[in-house]
Amino acid sequence: MTIQEWFDKRKEAQIERRAKEMRGIEDANPGLWTKCVHCDTQILKTELEDNMMVCPHCDYHFRINARTRIAQLFDEGSFQEMFQNILPTDPIGFVDSEPYTSRLKKASDKTGLDEAVITGLAKIEGFGVATAVMDFDYMGGSMGSVVGEKVTRMMEKAIEMRIPMLAVTSSGGARMQESALSLMQMAKTSCAAGKLDKEKILYINLLTEPTFGGVTASFGTLGDIIIAEQGARIGFAGRRVIEQTIRQKLPDDFQTAEYLLKYGQVDIVSKRKNLRKVLANILDIHSSTTKNENRGN
Amino acid sequence: MGVVLDFEKPIAEIQKKIEELKQMSAESGLDMAKQIQTFEKQAHDYKKELYSKLKPSQKLQIARHQERPKFLDYVNLLCENFIEFHGDREGMDDRAIIGGIAKFDGKPVMIVGIQKGKSTKENLEYNFGMPQPQGYRKALRLFRHADKFGLPIITLIDTPGAYPGIKAEETGQGSAIAVNLMEMSKLNVPIVAIITGEGCSGGALGLAVADRVMMLEHAYYTVISPEGCASILWRDASMYAEAAKALKITSSDLLQLGIIDAEIKEPLGGAHTDYEKTAKNIKTAILKAFDELEGLSVEELKELRYKKFRSMGEFIEQ
Numbered sequence: 048m049t050i051q052e053w054f055d056k057r058k059e060a061q062i063e064r065r066a067k068e069m070r071g072i073e074d075a076n077p078g079l080w081t082k083c084v085h086c087d088t089q090i091l092k093t094e095l096e097d098n099m100m101v102c103p104h105c106d107y108h109f110r111i112n113a114r115t116r117i118a119q120l121f122d123e124g125s126f127q128e129m130f131q132n133i134l135p136t137d138p139i140g141f142v143d144s145e146p147y148t149s150r151l152k153k154a155s156d157k158t159g160l161d162e163a164v165i166t167g168l169a170k171i172e173g174f175g176v177a178t179a180v181m182d183f184d185y186m187g188g189s190m191g192s193v194v195g196e197k198v199t200r201m202m203e204k205a206i207e208m209r210i211p212m213l214a215v216t217s218s219g220g221a222r223m224q225e226s227a228l229s230l231m232q233m234a235k236t237s238c239a240a241g242k243l244d245k246e247k248i249l250y251i252n253l254l255t256e257p258t259f260g261g262v263t264a265s266f267g268t269l270g271d272i273i274i275a276e277q278g279a280r281i282g283f284a285g286r287r288v289i290e291q292t293i294r295q296k297l298p299d300d301f302q303t304a305e306y307l308l309k310y311g312q313v314d315i316v317s318k319r320k321n322l323r324k325v326l327a328n329i330l331d332i333h334s335s336t337t338k339n340e341n342r343g344n
Numbered sequence: 345m346g347v348v349l350d351f352e353k354p355i356a357e358i359q360k361k362i363e364e365l366k367q368m369s370a371e372s373g374l375d376m377a378k379q380i381q382t383f384e385k386q387a388h389d390y391k392k393e394l395y396s397k398l399k400p401s402q403k404l405q406i407a408r409h410q411e412r413p414k415f416l417d418y419v420n421l422l423c424e425n426f427i428e429f430h431g432d433r434e435g436m437d438d439r440a441i442i443g444g445i446a447k448f449d450g451k452p453v454m455i456v457g458i459q460k461g462k463s464t465k466e467n468l469e470y471n472f473g474m475p476q477p478q479g480y481r482k483a484l485r486l487f488r489h490a491d492k493f494g495l496p497i498i499t500l501i502d503t504p505g506a507y508p509g510i511k512a513e514e515t516g517q518g519s520a521i522a523v524n525l526m527e528m529s530k531l532n533v534p535i536v537a538i539i540t541g542e543g544c545s546g547g548a549l550g551l552a553v554a555d556r557v558m559m560l561e562h563a564y565y566t567v568i569s570p571e572g573c574a575s576i577l578w579r580d581a582s583m584y585a586e587a588a589k590a591l592k593i594t595s596s597d598l599l600q601l602g603i604i605d606a607e608i609k610e611p612l613g614g615a616h617t618d619y620e621k622t623a624k625n626i627k628t629a630i631l632k633a634f635d636e637l638e639g640l641s642v643e644e645l646k647e648l649r650y651k652k653f654r655s656m657g658e659f660i661e662q
Contacts, residue, residue, distance in 0.1 A: 138658035139592050139601070143577035192657030199654065221545075221567045223577060226591045227603045230567040231656035233546060234553050237525030238653050244526065261567070263518030264506075264546040269526055283518035283546075284508030288572075292508050302513060310514040 083107055099319050108278045108319055110256045112158065113165045113182035116215055120323060121178075125170035130200050134161055135193045138228055147224040154185045162193040163218070166201040168208075171323055174330035176251075177205035180215040183257070188218035190261055191225040195232025198266055199239040202250075206242060211249040211330060216267045220260020233265035240269040249333050251326070254281050254304070254313065268312075272329060275304035275313045276322065349405050351394065352613075358387040391612055398562070400594055401585035404570065406562040407541045408504075411616040413623070415442060415457035415500050418540065421623035422498075422630075423448050423455060429486055438479030440471045440507070441551075443486045445495065449631060454490035456483050456551060457500035460541070473542070474507035477520035480550050484524050490533055496634060497535040499551040504569060506547030521550040528553035529650060534637040536630050538608065539563045540615075555649050556633040557603070560622070561610040564593040565603070603656070605633075 080089050085107035095102070099119055100109040111119070117126050141147040155161060163185040169178050179198045181188045198214065205212040221229040243250045252270035254263075256279040263283050275281060282302040290297060300306045304316045317325045348356045362383045369376040398406070406412070419426050423446035431437040443456030460466075460473035467473075483499075490497050506517055528535065537554035543565030559565060568576075570588035575581040592598065595607040608629045611618040637645065 132662040134660040134662060136658055136660050139590075141590055143573075143587070143590060144579075192659045195657050196659055223568050223573050223591070225658075226567050226593070227565060227598055227601060228657055230545065230549055230565075231603060231653060233522075233549055234525050234529075234653040235656055237522055238529040238553070238650050241526040241529045242650075245530070260518075261546055264521040264550075265525060266522070268516075268519035268522045282513050283506065283521070284513065289508045289510065289513070293510065295510075297510065301510070310516075312514075312516050312519065 084109075101319050106277075106318070108256065108276060110183060110217070112184050113160070113180045113215075113217075116180050116255070117165065117169070119319070120180075120215070120326070121169035121171060122173065126167055127169070128165060128167040129204065130166050130197045131161060133193050133196055133200075135191060138192065138225055141224040141226070143224075150186060150224065158182060158184045160185050162197070163188045163190070163222075164194045164197050166197045168204075168210075169213075171330060172327035174327060174334065175208075175210045176213045176330070177201050177208065177210055178213045178215065181217045181262075183217040183219070186222065187220075188216075188262075189220060189222035189229070190218060190232050190236075190265075191222035191229050192232060194222075195229075195235050198236050202236075202239040202243050202266075205248050205250075206246045209246075209248065211251060211333065212243055213251045213253060213326070214266055214270065215253045215255060216258040216262050217255045218258055218260070218262040218267070220262060229261065233261050236266035237269060240266050244269075244271075249330075251329065253322070253326075255279050257281070259283070259285060272315070273313045274315045274317055274322070274325065275307060277304060277316055277318045279304045281307055281313075346411050347409065349402070349409070351398075351402050351405075355387055355391050355394070358383055358390065362387070388612075395612055395614075399585070400564070400588035400591075401570070403562045403564055403594055404584075404588055406614045406616075407564050409614060409616050410462055412502075412541055413615055413619045414462065415459040415502065415540075417619055418457070418500055418623055418626065419446065419455060421619060422627055423453070426455070429489070430482075432478040432481040432485060434478065434481070436476070436478035438471075438476045438482060439469050440473055440475040440503075441479035441483050443483060445489075448498065449627070452495050453498055454486055454495045455498045455500070456486050457540075458503045458548075458551065460502055471507060473503045474505060475503065475547060475550075476507050476509070476512050477515045477517045480506075480520040480524050483551055484527055487524075487528065487531055491531045494533060496533050497531070497554075498630060499535070499537045499554065501537060501539045501543055501548045501551050502541035502563075503544055503547045504542050505544040506550065518546075521546045524550045525553050529653070530646065532642045532646065534634060534640075534645060535649075536633045538626060538629070539565045539604075540626075544569050553649070553653065555637055555645060555652070556605045558606045558608055558629055558633070559595040559598065559604050560608050560615060560626075561595055562614055563595060564588075565595075565598055566591050566593040 083102040086105035088104045100111050137147045164181045166179045179201045250270040252273045254275040258281045280302050307313045308316045365376050365380050426446040428444040442459045458473050459470045461470045535554035536556045537552040539559040570584040571581045574583040574587040598604045611621045615622040
């Protein structure tokens with residue numbers, strides 16, 4: 048083995064490890080115990096779940112899916128799903144190593160979802176919000192026509208009801224399989240965010256692990272207030288693309304929520320367990336600007 | 345002929361023969377006009393045939409051709425009295441995005457575009473047409489100037505994508521593009537955007553939320569570079585030709601999908617073979633677009649622009 052091969056192999060192993068980390072807990076042992084991908088400590092799965100999927104030993108925040116996020120973030124029983132009747136199609140007949148239609152089906156089977164975003168109305172400590180929550184497990188949380196449309200409709204709903212909009216993002220970016228139509232979802236959702244802005248409807252972004260590409264470069268960062276969950280990786284270009292372009296090693300904490308806070312790109316970094324409180328505080332202070340003075344209705 | 349693309353080699357061969365015949369004719373005094381004419385017709389017919397059915401991957405090569413006209417070439421051919429405005433007012437003048445005021449067909453406009461170089465030296469100056477966040481912010485500053493003084497906006501786009509770098513991330517590459525998408529939808533003046541070469545991803549869209557979006561015949565416009573797409577979906581960047589085909593990146597595909605409003609014809613052999621003719625076609629297309637938009641009130645203009653992007657996307661509604 049040459050030194051170069053050794054380095055390549057080592058790099059591959061690193062990438063594999065990182066990929067495992069991305070998948071979080073799902074690929075861990077199916078038994079009662081799991082291992083924290085960050086500190087390697089054995090944790091009881093129930094203990095992890097009770098701790099909002101945050102490692103009780105090292106505070107590592109595992110990536111969570113949209114349903115779990117909804118359950119954690121909103122008042123119990125307050126979430127009313129909307130626009131679940133909007134479903135994906137295969138507009139350009141895309142086939143790579145596998146047809147897009149079969150990827151869609153696999154994603155649905157895997158997640159039990161119809162698309163990479165769940166939209167609806169919800170309450171946080173009694174304050175009503177219109178919300179869109181993305182799910183990374185559905186095709187990497189990628190934004191195609193359905194994600195763009197549902198997010199846009201939810202923003203329009205927020206304007207109609209004059210309640211704040213909360214977008215919870217977790218996405219690799221635009222969905223390649225819908226090509227330019229996906230690219231146009233960036234324009235569409237940004238134009239809709241422009242309407243929120245014009246109508247002075249409070250718009251909050253909650254950036255969660257991971258938020259990249261076309262979502263960062265559109266509705267994901269157009270909020271009046273940008274909150275990032277602790278440890279979340281957020282950026283425009285992926286780490287590997289940057290490394291390949293500049294041929295330099297990147298800082299370990301590059302593109303983390305904390306790194307972005309240091310560079311002035313987000314307003315607040317919050318631990319998962321504090322998110323409800325942080326959001327409720329913001330909604331309370333802003334309640335005079337929205338219909339939320341009717342708290343609890 | 346400068347750089348010869350691989351698929352153009354047969355034409356180059358015939359042209360070489362023509363040159364040889366011409367030289368022979370001059371040296372020997374023999375009249376070879378007829379033979380030369382035959383070969384010239386042959387070259388032309390072959391070229392016509394070839395260019396009528398270019399593969400997406402071949403269009404990629406033309407769109408990226410080093411000698412393809414760049415933004416400043418178009419500015420010189422399209423406008424009079426161009427005055428460049430520099431900088432984002434926050435510490436940087438990104439050279440990948442250039443813009444300023446000018447006279448276009450005798451009328452004042454704001455023209456902004458992405459600049460690439462034709463040599464390594466130039467490409468280093470313009471960062472290979474890959475803007476930093478500061479470039480998008482400079483563009484927005486110029487758009488606001490146009491908005492304030494009622495100048496129609498022309499944007500010309502030619503980029504392999506927004507720059508993926510450390511500083512770009514630290515200074516908000518994503519949000520710089522996002523803000524442009526949002527703010528362009530609110531501008532009170534007509535906007536015409538043209539993809540002249542590479543229209544890659546958010547980096548291109550950041551200047552393309554326009555009332556009319558047009559593309560040169562051999563330009564391409566896509567959500568991700570075919571190489572990037574191939575390396576993710578095929579796990580092999582060398583599969584880029586397949587990806588280019590699957591992504592539907594050509595002007596005719598995008599016209600059909602309703603992503604662009606018009607295709608602007610290029611001279612036979614591509615824009616690089618005749619700058620003046622290409623610029624003339626672009627000028628005609630811009631004039632037509634401005635003409636169509638002229639009768640609209642500011643409110644109608646903005647409403648139509650919103651609806652244009654609002655209606656994009658295909659899904660099933662049950």
